[in-house]
Amino acid sequence: MTQLSSRPGISRELMAVRAARELRPGMYVNLGIGLPTLVSNFIEPGIILQSENGMLGYGPLAEGPERDPDLINAGGQYVTMLPGACFFQSADSFAMIRGGHIDVCILGGLQVSEKGDLANWIVPERGIGSIGGAMDLVTGAKRVIVLMEHRDRQGRPKILKECTYPLTGRRVVSLVITDLAVIDVTPDGMVLREVAPGWTPEEVQAVTEPRLIVPPDCQEMNF
């Protein structure tokens, strides 16, 4: 167990690649702050990215002279704009989010529960945290994917029977992608769809608190 708690999974880049495979051309997608922003480097053409600070249609991160000080994503990173991009103010942006117009939102996570609860905005020991647009996104997006490390820095599971941290949303997560596994949140429980190369379903279970359902077609992640 001690060994499993620290044995490496796939890289952050591969996690992003795997998450990008959930997206299809024509989808409207919001990528949360942190790890999810990496996903924008791996998406197919025709996926349209929304940023809650008021933009639809941003492109890859901007470098050097193409950086425009008025053109950032919600993570505060300079981005480029693709042809057909447009801008809107924040109330319109969150009307778009809350109103159910975003197909997929990929967010980071601190904890995910068996039922799909998400905690990702505050570490209780600190006593104060920042919600940002996360609660709006988990409430409004048609599908919420959490992209996070499987274990915290101390090697403890982040996928739990119940979240112990204050929630961002209750029963909102559809899919969890980690450095060790791809896990579906279903009405029957958590289903282990894929495991990282070099990991068995039993090993993933060992660093996951709730019981995972392992279907016959559980496979190794491919990218």
Place this chain on the structure above:
Amino acid sequence: MTQLSSRPGISRELMAVRAARELRPGMYVNLGIGLPTLVSNFIEPGIILQSENGMLGYGPLAEGPERDPDLINAGGQYVTMLPGACFFQSADSFAMIRGGHIDVCILGGLQVSEKGDLANWIVPERGIGSIGGAMDLVTGAKRVIVLMEHRDRQGRPKILKECTYPLTGRRVVSLVITDLAVIDVTPDGMVLREVAPGWTPEEVQAVTEPRLIVPPDCQEMNF
């Protein structure tokens, strides 16, 4: 009384001129459908007209080739745009109105009560009427002026102790300008500020249902 019920007051144009005198440069003003739209022909430069169909800064009515089929006021009349005009959608337009940003609204009226109730959207005998933006305007505008004939077509008073028609708004009218008089609605009652040329306060009272307060400085309308 029969004579007074039919003796003419000032013309519609002079009514509009008198109403225009309530407006000052820098005011944001909405003019209702019907008689109030006439006021736009007589206003000073610097008064900014809002139209609830989504425009700020329209000018005089458009004639002939300057008519743009996409440029109308809320009365369905072709208008011109002044430099610095801008356009917005209807939810933004009514946010502007409901939110208390319009200084003055001038509306037509079917009946006004002593307390400032206004009825101007339905004649009960007809059984159906059109509210349009009138309820929004009387609720949101800082000052509501009613510009209407003093008597109906049968010569009966339109200024009443209580409105008998369904209301547009309760206690919303500040000032009533008619072809016979200018009347302030105050917490103490209706105050007769001005009478039309050729009319005495007593004669105006005779075609007005509630008791009018006639202050010493009640004067003849001037234009």
Place this chain on the structure above:
Amino acid sequence: MPPQIFPTAFDALFDVFDGAVILVGGFGHVGHPHNLVRALRDRGVKNLTIVANNIGLGDSLDLLAETGQIKKFIGSFPVRASRERMTHFERLYREGLAEVEITPQGTMVERIRAAGAGIAAFYTPVGVGTIVETGKEKRVFNGREYILETALPGDFALIKAYKADKLGNLTYRRTARNFNPIMATAARVTIAEVEEVVEPGELDPEAVVTPGIYVDRLVICPRDYHDPAIFQTWD
């Protein structure tokens, strides 16, 4: 998905069904999707609930009243001021064949906005002390009375824009903007008739009013002016 471009307005309405709730843009004839509305008539669907600012006079939405396709109208101008020019819709109403839900114009568009924005209901001061408050919850905030109004979504939104790009971003011209951008946000399927479709990047990104995310179908239609009637929309 970026919008599908249909060859005709009739084609664009392929799945409109009996009993649908349809949001229709326009203030009088200005910004009104005349082509889509005629196609709606030609589709022959019945028992429609139409949400719009106003009915025409023998034209625009009144076409659907002439054929008896409207079951209910929700809007601010169900009838004209003048009784002499009675609409088909008013006749339908008087014969008990159509219902009317009359609403202040700003309340109507705010209810539609709420539907598109995921807001279930809101408290507005408009209509307090009038028949508009009948049957609705009232509540006092900071000493002032408000009415609870609920979201008003549609199955379809038929709107008129000026230009579209292929991603569905829309611009409007002058006061033809009116209800169209909000209605575009509040229906399961939004169909826009536009005068021109351009490539992505050809519209000024600062002047796009309706982001493409809201637009499901486009149809390119000639402009339909109805000049003579505009002037007398309300008479």
Place this chain on the structure above:
Amino acid sequence: MPPQIFPTAFDALFDVFDGAVILVGGFGHVGHPHNLVRALRDRGVKNLTIVANNIGLGDSLDLLAETGQIKKFIGSFPVRASRERMTHFERLYREGLAEVEITPQGTMVERIRAAGAGIAAFYTPVGVGTIVETGKEKRVFNGREYILETALPGDFALIKAYKADKLGNLTYRRTARNFNPIMATAARVTIAEVEEVVEPGELDPEAVVTPGIYVDRLVICPRDYHDPAIFQTWD
């Protein structure tokens, strides 16, 4: 009234008072009225309630925390993710000298919009099942739970726009638009710092985002980039 143009940001804040509620635009440094915020610090007013998306890090709104002028912060990002870079504001908060009202970002801007639009309160699904619902009324519409949130007006709004005309119409650049247009609608006095003031008619009337009716004061300020920090706004 069309806006008055002030020579300096300091002058434009002549009547800001202790205890005022101040709405401040910007998402990170982008679209943030840096000049007005520095002037607010220089005015020395105290016990301010600041409504904004985020606090800076030693700069922007954190300047007001450094001087102890903030009594309360209402926003979505009161602290940075990284504990290593503690803001003056977080220190103030930990010492019990400032309060925080944390709010989902979309709820914050919708509450400000409501204040500007004459809506007293609205039911939103955001925050259900979280600490955000604590102490708030909950209600079910169509089988789903919603929270009642109330309007959030300001005494002053400090905003940053790109260009203004002399009637106060404002345009923005790209994502610098963010909270500014809504905040402009919701304060008794709205003060905009802009890069340029042009004659009426020089802005595209289809691309004006804030109609002049919302703008009380203008001050022309040099652009204030804060380049290096933008990238790490949240760390």
